[in-house]
Amino acid sequence: MKTLLLIGFIAYVNAHLPLELDGLLKKKFYVHLGPYDAEVKIGNLSKRYPSLDDKDLIASRNARQFFEESRSLFKYGFYTLPPLDPYTRDYMPTFGLNDDINKLKGYVQLTDYNVTGLVKFVQNLVEIRLKTGRLDYALNIPQLLVGVNLNGHVIWNDRMPIQFEGRLSLALQGITVLGAVQTKPTQLNKEWVLQLVGQHARVHIHDVAFEFRGSRFDIMRRFDNSVTSGTDFGVLGDTYNNLKDHIDNYVAKLVFDQANEILNGPTVKQILAFLLPKH
Structure with a gap:
């Protein structure tokens, strides 16, 4: 009888557990690293001439409209556009650590990658300069949630081997991107398509938080202690900057390559016909 009463009490509590408490119990235990800034450059950009002409203005307006309407395609994708929210990949390129990073050597394998939140992007600027093939943009993303499995084999200072394996979860809050890309007509499979040949961007993230589960190496405690002590995650300054x-x-190369895969589909004529209808 007492057992039945206990089971009944547990069932009642579970059924009437406040939503706030229930959500709290399921939350990840993130370590907050604070703001993050990055500046990346791939290739070169043509000069940003100051005044857009009439065709530039029309193309820029139609591009903004396309980006807004493309949200409806983010879930399932279309043609060469893959599903972008969630964006998933079974395997990512191996992240190599070599001699250009002081004191760190080795590699990290990344699998089962997913990111959500891209569909909520906010456009602040889209400028197309048709004469040179340059596109300038500015956007905000309120939040991105990222998950990826890591399998790392790293040697610190040529003496200390570090192996880790587990699931990395990231919560990126308040993302601002200001950048430009350079396009160039390229012949692929007997068709002329646009490809990126340059990408420059400045990124600010208001707060980066992470959780890592599964490794015997206590990464969470290591990072938590370094954050509270005000150090660069327990890594020497030069090494940290090189690793960053x-x-x-x-990441910039991943975005660059994915953009070019998307651009492999529509031809230059099709893109221009959309950007400049009846011209």
């Missing part, structure tokens, strides 16, 4: 630049360039 390496990560920034890795």
